[in-house]
Amino acid sequence: MADETLGRVELAHRYADLGDVRLHYMEAGEGPLVLLLHGFPQFWYEWRHQIPALVEAGFRVVAPDMRGYHLSDKPPGVRAYRLELLARDVERLILACGEGAAVVVGHDWGAIVAWIAAMRNPRRIERLVILNVPHPARFLNGLLSPMQLLRSSYMFFFQIPRLPEEVIRAGDFALLRSALRRDPVRAGAFTAEDIERYVGAMAQPGALTATLNYYRALLRNPGEMRALLERIEAPVLVIWGERDRFLSRRLAEPPPPWVPNLLRVERLPDASHWVAEDSPREVNTLLIDFLRSPLTTLPG
Numbered sequence: 001m002a003d004e005t006l007g008r009v010e011l012a013h014r015y016a017d018l019g020d021v022r023l024h025y026m027e028a029g030e031g032p033l034v035l036l037l038h039g040f041p042q043f044w045y046e047w048r049h050q051i052p053a054l055v056e057a058g059f060r061v062v063a064p065d066m067r068g069y070h071l072s073d074k075p076p077g078v079r080a081y082r083l084e085l086l087a088r089d090v091e092r093l094i095l096a097c098g099e100g101a102a103v104v105v106g107h108d109w110g111a112i113v114a115w116i117a118a119m120r121n122p123r124r125i126e127r128l129v130i131l132n133v134p135h136p137a138r139f140l141n142g143l144l145s146p147m148q149l150l151r152s153s154y155m156f157f158f159q160i161p162r163l164p165e166e167v168i169r170a171g172d173f174a175l176l177r178s179a180l181r182r183d184p185v186r187a188g189a190f191t192a193e194d195i196e197r198y199v200g201a202m203a204q205p206g207a208l209t210a211t212l213n214y215y216r217a218l219l220r221n222p223g224e225m226r227a228l229l230e231r232i233e234a235p236v237l238v239i240w241g242e243r244d245r246f247l248s249r250r251l252a253e254p255p256p257p258w259v260p261n262l263l264r265v266e267r268l269p270d271a272s273h274w275v276a277e278d279s280p281r282e283v284n285t286l287l288i289d290f291l292r293s294p295l296t297t298l299p300g
Helices: 050-056 083-096 109-120 136-142 145-149 152-158 163-182 192-202 207-220 223-227 280-292
Strands: 004-006 007-015 021-028 033-037 060-064 104-106 125-131 236-241 262-268
Touching: 007 050, 007 060, 007 083, 021 050, 021 083, 033 050, 033 083, 033 109, 050 060, 050 280, 083 109, 083 207, 083 223, 104 109, 104 280, 109 125, 125 280, 136 223, 145 152, 152 207, 163 192, 163 207, 192 207, 236 280, 262 280
Parallel strands: 033 060, 033 104, 104 125, 125 236, 236 262
Antiparallel strands: 004 007, 007 021, 021 060
16 A cells, blocks of 8 residues: 655554554654544544644654554454453554554544543553543543533434444435534635545445444443543643534543643634644644653643
8 A cells, every 4th residue: 555645744554463453554753652543433534734743843653543444454343342442452552563652642532542541551651632522530420411411412323223324324424524514613624635535434344333333332331431440640631622512611621630640721712523623733733842841841
């Protein structure tokens, strides 16, 4: 498979065999390892604005397709997408890249997995950056709110067998196309080419069901998230697009007992859930400043 170019940065296609799953990832740059975890319904390409900036700032970037997505393996069954396994993929991928630890940046589902990975094996996570997903403890409590339940109603729809796949696939993924055009704040945040790439990735055999199985595994075993809760010792930066129509802005602040080394919550008033696309320059600046800060200047 041919390599790709973003701006002046060339990315190489790579694969890592993690035991029970083979993950595809893109790699570029040299320096400390930064692992970028995408959300639903995207894949590594979500980070197209961040990868060149991080590489030019002196970092080695690895952006995987998480299990079930795009060119990575799509194991069958709901249980293959439990949080414990998703977090284990992160730990094993860091080791497969020849490093003992990495900075981990996550958005949406990638952020949920990043939170859990930092709890499960703190030795592997040097710093943590979260984009528009609450801490798991905050998320669990937030679902008790009627307003947040309404905002998260799509998650309950996804529990139905087969019907969500049919609805999303209808009209050549018309629902997905519409959401990517409508939801961001910035006009053109997703270009026509971007949308085609996301549709093409979701149209891969088995991909749509695999990605929906993330939600199915979460809600069929709600106690798993609570059972995995641990203090996160790594320094944490939260970046939050304030115009997120899926998640209340009140969920942005992590509970202090669980995240004692929170640097800050950086709120971007003109960004939606798709914060990396709505405000790429602001996100890049925040990321690089955080990653360059000496550990002695950070909390803890």
